[in-house]
Amino acid sequence: MIKKPVLWTMVSLVVLASMMLVSCAPAATEAPAATEPPAAEPATEAPAAAEVPFTVMPGGELEKAVTGAYTGTTVTVDGAMEGNDPDGVKFSEGVKAFEDATGITVNYIGNKEFEATISVRVEAGDAPDIADFPQPGKAAGYVKDGLIADVKDFLPESWLSQQYNQSWRDMATIDGIEAGVFHRFNGKSLVWYPKDDWDAAGYQIPTTWDELMTLNQQIADDGDTPWCIGIESGAATGWVATDWTEDMMLRTTSLENYDAWVAGTLPFDSPEVKKAIETWSELWFNDAYVFGGRSSIGSTTFQAAPVPMFDDPPKCWMHKQGNFVTGFFPEGSEADVDYGFFYFPPVDDSYGKPFLVAGDVMVMFNDRPEVRALMEYFTVPESASGFLQGGGALAAHQTATPDMYGVDLEAGIAQLVVEATSFRFDASDLMPGEVGAGSFWEHITSYVAGSEDLDTALKAIDATWPE
C-alpha cells in the first residue's frame, strides 16, 4: 500500500513531462512563421527576384511572390507519398527553390492513405490548398462538387500552351474545366533487361512485336525463360496486367478507340479490347516464356518480379514496368551495366510509336494568391527538379530539357517520350474508381489465374461501369 503514492507521483510526472515536451514542440514550429511576417523588407528582396533559379511567368502571382509579397504565408499540399519517404524528399527538394525565393512555406502533409484522408478532410471542410493526385480520375468527384478551381482562371492560355503539350492539358481537363496542372510522370512502355549478360549472349533489342516473339522463342530455345512477370500487389493485384492491356490497346487499335474505351463508350467486351488482351496473352500464357510459368504470375509480387533478372546467370531476360521499377532492383545495380531498357515494341506500324504514361496532377482547392503562386511554380519543370536529380519520375513540362536531368536513365526515358508519336495516360487511372481501381484489376487477375475465361471477365467488368 505504501508504494501506491509513489506510483501516482510517477504517473503524474510522466504526464507532466510529456505535456511539457509537447508544449515545447509547437512553439518551435511556429516560431519561424512568427519571426518572418515583418514584411517591411520587400525593398531588399526585390533585387534578388531577378536571380531566382526558375522561370517566372510575367504578370502572375509568382512574380509578385518572388518580390516577397506573400512572405510568411503557408501553403498546404496533400499527396500520396509520405513527407519523408524517398518521393516525399524529392518533392520537397523541388519546392525548396520556391520557398527560398518567395518566403512562402510549403507544408506537405501527404501520406499513403491519401485517398481516404483527403475525402475525410474535404468532407470536414479542411481541404488542403493543393492536392497532388496520382490518378486524375480520383479528382473528378471534387470537380463535380465545384470544389476545384479552373487553372485557366489564373493562368493565361498562352502560358499553359507554352509549358505543356496539349495531351497533358487534355488529360487534366475534367468536366470541361482544366482542373489542374501536371507536375511529373512515369513512362510505362518500357522493357528492362540485364544489359551486360544480354550483350554477352548477343541478343538483339527487338523493334517490332514479331521480332520480340522471335526473340522469346530464341531465349526459350537457349534454355531460359525470357520474361519475368508478377501482378500481385495486395489490394491492387492486377494493375500490372491492366498496364499491359493499355499498352496493347495503343498498339493494336486507334487512339480514338483508346479514348472511347477510357470514356466508357467502347465496352470491354468489344473486339478491340479483346484483341489487345489476347495479344499479350500469347506471351503470358506460354509457360516456356514466363519465369515460373503462368501459374506463378498471380502470386509473384510486382516488387519481387524483376529480381530473378539480376541473378547470375539471369533466370529471365526481360521485364516490362514503368521507370519507378529501378527502386526494386537489387541494391548496387548500375544503370547501363547491370540493366538497360528499351521501348516496348509496336505491334502494328499503322499506329505509330505510342507511349503509355501515368503522372501526378496538382489541383487547387483553396484560391489564395500564395496558393496561385505555387500552382504557377508547378507549371515550370524546375518544380520537379528533385525527381529529375534524384530519379524516379520525369517532368511533365514540354519546356523540360534533357540537361535538366541529373540521372542519365531518366534523361534517356525522356528522350523516348519525345520520340513517341503519341502518348496516352494510364487508362485505369482515368476510369471511374469502381472500374479502374476495382473490377478491371479483379477480373483481369481471374483471367490470368485461369478461373474466368476472357469473355466472362470482360462482361463482368462492363457490368460494373457506373451509369
Add this chain to the structure above:
Amino acid sequence: MKSGKRQKQVASLVVNGTLLLLVLIWTVPTLGIFVSSFRNRNDISSSGWWKIFPYRDWLPVREIDTKAAGLDPNGVMEVEGTSGTFEEFRAGIETPDGKRLTWIGNKRLGKIEVQELVWTATWNFTMDNYEQVLGGQDFTFTKPDGSEYIVPGDNMTGAFLNSLSVAVPSTVIPILIAAFAAYAFAWMKFPGRREMFILIVALLVVPLQIALVPILRDYKALNLNGTFLAIWLAHTGFGLALATYLLYNYISSLPRDILESAFIDGASHFTVFTRLILPLSVPALASFAIFQFLWVWNDYLVALIFLGGNPEFELVTQRMAAIAGARGQDWHLLTAGAFVSMILPLLVFFSLQRYFVRGLLAGSVKG
C-alpha cells in the same frame, strides 16, 4: 493408484506438449522476421530465413568452361566421362564418385559446375536495416553538372518522442475520467444512472470511423487541428466507453463494507475515491492502461486524421509507413522497423504485467 498417477502424467504431458507446440507455432513467424531483420534485401528475397540453420546443398568445387571444352549444347555432350543432353546437365547429373555436374545458365553463356553435397548455412548478417531505420535513410541527388549532394532522412528519435507525447496522456486522461465515472455509476445514487450506463455500454459498439468527419469539422472550428490536444481528446473519447465499462465492473465488485465504514467515519465521496477506490483498483487500471497504450501506440488512422495536418508531429506508425517508400520498394526495412517500434510497448507490457492477469479476472468475477 499407480495407473492413476501414470494417467495424470500422460495427461500433463499431452497438455504441456500441445502448449509447447502452440507456442512454437506462434513464435516461428516472429523469429523469421527477427532473423530477416538482420539480412539484406537480396538475401531475404533469394533464400528463406531458415537457411541460417545448417542444411545440405550442392556447392561448386570448380568450373568447366564449356566453350573451351568445345561442347555443343544442342547434341549429347561428354564431360569428364559423363555424357548427357543440355536438359540433363541443366538438371544436374550425379557422377558415381558423389559429385554432380550442373550446367549453369543458358546455352549461350553456360558453364558447367562440378558440385559436391556439403553442409552449409547462410550466415550473412548485416545491421544495415537497423541503421537505416534508426538513423534515417540518405537520399542522393545528382545535379545536371554531375555533382552529387545528399539529403539526410529523418531518424526515429522525433517519431518516438511524438508517439510518447501522444500515447501517455491519451492513456492517462481516459483512465482518470473513467475511474471517476465508474465510481459514480457503482456507488453513487442519482437519477438516470441506469439509463446513462446503458448508453455508455451501447457506445462500445459504435465504430470510431464514423466520428472522424464530424470531429474534424468541430476541431477546424475550434482551430485544434494538428495539435496534440486534438488527438488526446480524440483518443480519450474513443477509449472512454470501454474504460468506464471495465472499471465499473471492477469497482462495483469491491466489498461494500469497506466503503460503508468509511462513510460512517465521515468520509466524503472524494476522499473515498482517492483514498480507497484508486489504490484498490490499481490492477484494473493497469490492465486497462496496457490495452489503451497499445492501441494508441499502434494507431495510424486517428493520428493521420487529427495530427496528420502537421508533418512536424510524425508518429512511429507514420514513420514506419514512410520507411517502406511510396511504392513499398523498401519493404525489407519493415522487419527492423517492426522490432524497433515494438520495444516500448513490450516495456510497458512487462512492467505492468503483474497486474494484468489479476485485472482481467477482476471484472469477470462479478456476475
